[in-house]
Amino acid sequence: MPKPAAASLKETLTLKLDYEQLTNCMRCGFCLPACPTFQETGVEAESPRGRISLMKAAVDGIMEPGISFENQMNHCLGCRACEPACPADVKYGQLIEQARDAVEVHTRQHRWWIKGVRKLVFDQLFPHQRRMRLLGKSLELYKKSGVQALVRKTGVVGAFSEHLSSMERILPDASGKGIVERLGSRIAAKGEKIGTVGMFRGCLMDVLFTETNMKTVQLLSEAGFEVVIPDTQNCCGALHAHSGESDTAKQLARNNIRAFQEAGVDYIVSNAGGCGAILVEYDHLLHDDQEWQEAARGFAKKVMDISTILVERGRPLNFADREAEENPIRVTYQDSCHLRNVMKGGSRPRQLLSGIANVSYMEMEDAGSCCGSAGIYNVTQPDMASQILEHKMEKANATKAHYLVTSNPGCLLQMKLGIDKHGRSESMKAVHIADFLFDRIVK
Template structure:
């Protein structure tokens, strides 16, 4: 199919108008490389890496082309066959993909370090001395919105089993994530408490690990598969009815574990068992949970203007854009404002805003035009990467005294009537 329906849905094509910056263009490049028409050199690699992987092209495609799977295969082929990293890049990739993210205890140490950096006064010293300017401007900007990290994740604070409030509906397994558990521990805790309020027993398997999304998107498919297998074992042994994610990026790969492991017949049944049980927090609350009771008035009784920014992977892969909006509209005194192009990418895309800061900033600027037009007091989203990116946008536009970016689990829990 070469119809071009994907072009207006693609963020990089909308920014540049260049065919090669579109899904159709990138697929043509992939085919040319496979057919031997072109050598997959640096320019080919750059185009594959310039893709955000938001997968907005998939819902727009009348032929149901699985572009997300194609781009991951292309990046994996680049890492396997063509790419030669500089020694320091190889070292960083090994540290991040193999030595850090797969190991929750090491992630906890990262959380301890970041917590010390913020609470010891070191962050203040670094900013006042200008040492933060040693980094690129974009990383310096990101440092300003660094969340409060924790060395104690959800298991250390709540344990591995949290019973339902009232009559039990089902048993869910909480996917705590890796970065999510050290940078957004409080959001994880509130997610579990929301599930309990809605009638779910919550189990948090200690042996679970990183979802593998960052690995799969970066050409490290073997490592992604190893992480997937361990997660499948952990949740099968826990005997849960559903597996709940509160991060759209994580949920999108969890729900596709069956595809990730499709070349391994011995994992066919187990991966299918896992994938079909994955639910986003908003989706399971709306579809299976007991209705939550929200306070009639909040924020002193004044009407609160709220808008919602979709997580690309939650919207395009998990098809979960409506439940979050439904929940927000049920909260007392909320005036829900639908943002123009709320489903378009914010430019975060995992680590895209670090590896491709120029394009990420262009996309963020256009997003902020629509955000500012809502005049919302709260900008709600369902993914940690989106949350940080929107915090950065609010900071850059001088809106932090008038607008706050929050995760939907935090926004809902702070307003629910506890049983």
């Protein structure tokens, strides 16, 4: 029997929040220096400790959760930098998703048109790969038809929002043909086969970063892996889980588990930190689903980031920048929050970048702090996202790097936006690590 619907937000929070995790917080404050929103504002409620206190106060009946409560839950980036800093190992990421899920059930903020957009994006678009490819085809036509040039010339987007206008300028080349349409669903290993890898192609990655997906597969092939791309896989569900759409996230997880089970792969590889972080936590997402618990655990254990599998499992590859033999190029790295904080994969990209001949690796100050992208945070919270990005660009500019490399599409677009705003497009380029590595393979 399903639980009866709760009558109030407090009751829903009580049903959804893990009270043991709420009480695990010792209020020590170790999370404060790691939290981007607290660092920007200095307000206690903008910290993980503060938000946990609000959650617990609501559940304990000390306060009635209202608009201010909802705003604080939504103002969190979800970067989870607080988790490695926490001596009590509080699962803050799980708490914030549970709180947002409760808020979404009893939301007071969404206007009718926002609800319509959410339903379109979360229910009708992202879960359906064919519709995503149609979106990619539409964006491709938008550019090739000359409409994009006209929009930019007239400044029509800027009339509604300067932020959206800036984001439109850094929109990547989209495609209506994903990786399966380009390379097929099975790509043989080069040389002796080491193992079989299932490639998680993603939804936005497959239409906005198709070339990056292709180079990821080719890197894996060069490293000795046969690559299988299950056609029945779908969106990872990260945006849904982070936005309070947990039921849809769970269904997407079940579909992906089934798809990769049927593919019979040794590893499941992601080239997007945000996707990888939820894939590796499918066991938590489905912890209360007895039918799928065991399969979810098995799936999560197989998930690896592209940099991690190349270093730890693949045949060693040689990388060099031939054009930089006389004038070495400088490269810096911006962490994907979820790759670093959830998948614990921050060291492997640096190891690969540092091993490229004729490339000087420059560590950026606070490279592990969030860039402000955070899924759709830079759209829903543009002011805070811009503030965080501005401070990030100060650190990036200080490296004097020619290339700013990252491992997540959202981070990549956010850093492109920062470079564009600072007028650095001629001297600095933001690239995905798979693109940067593949273009420098020595065969």
